[in-house]
Amino acid sequence: MPQYELDAAGPARFSGLQRGRTPEEAVRLAGRVPDASTLVVAPEADREGWQAVTVDGAPAGRVRPHQRMRFRRD
Numbered sequence: 001m002p003q004y005e006l007d008a009a010g011p012a013r014f015s016g017l018q019r020g021r022t023p024e025e026a027v028r029l030a031g032r033v034p035d036a037s038t039l040v041v042a043p044e045a046d047r048e049g050w051q052a053v054t055v056d057g058a059p060a061g062r063v064r065p066h067q068r069m070r071f072r073r074d
Contacts, residue, residue, distance in 0.1 A: 002065060006030055009053055009061035023063045027053055031060065 001019045003026075008015055010031015020026030023041045033039050033055055041063060042052040049064040 005064050005066040007050070007062045009063060010055060011060070013061065015061075017066055023051065023065075027061070027063055031055075033060075 001021060003017055003019050004023055006014055006016060006018055006027060009027045010033045012030070012032040014030040014032075016030070018026040018030035020029060024039055027033060027041065028035075028039055031053075037056050039060075040054045042054075045051045045064065050062040051064060052062050053060045
């Protein structure tokens with residue numbers, strides 16, 4: 001299951017890592033977004049890979065895929 005990085009996502013303003021089949025599912029689970037609420041993840045990502053999240057039309061944080069393998073250049 002993919003892992004996503006969340007930044008102040010949902011009504012709970014959760015920041016951290018969350019697993020989910022889709023970015024929407026990850027935000028809904030970690031941010032405690034009720035099923036009755038409309039959750040939208042922006043289709044375009046910014047240059048750092050973040051996608052804006054809105055809940056019922058109000059801004060509610062951002063999400064991006066978490067890359068498990070990150071390599072450092074020394």
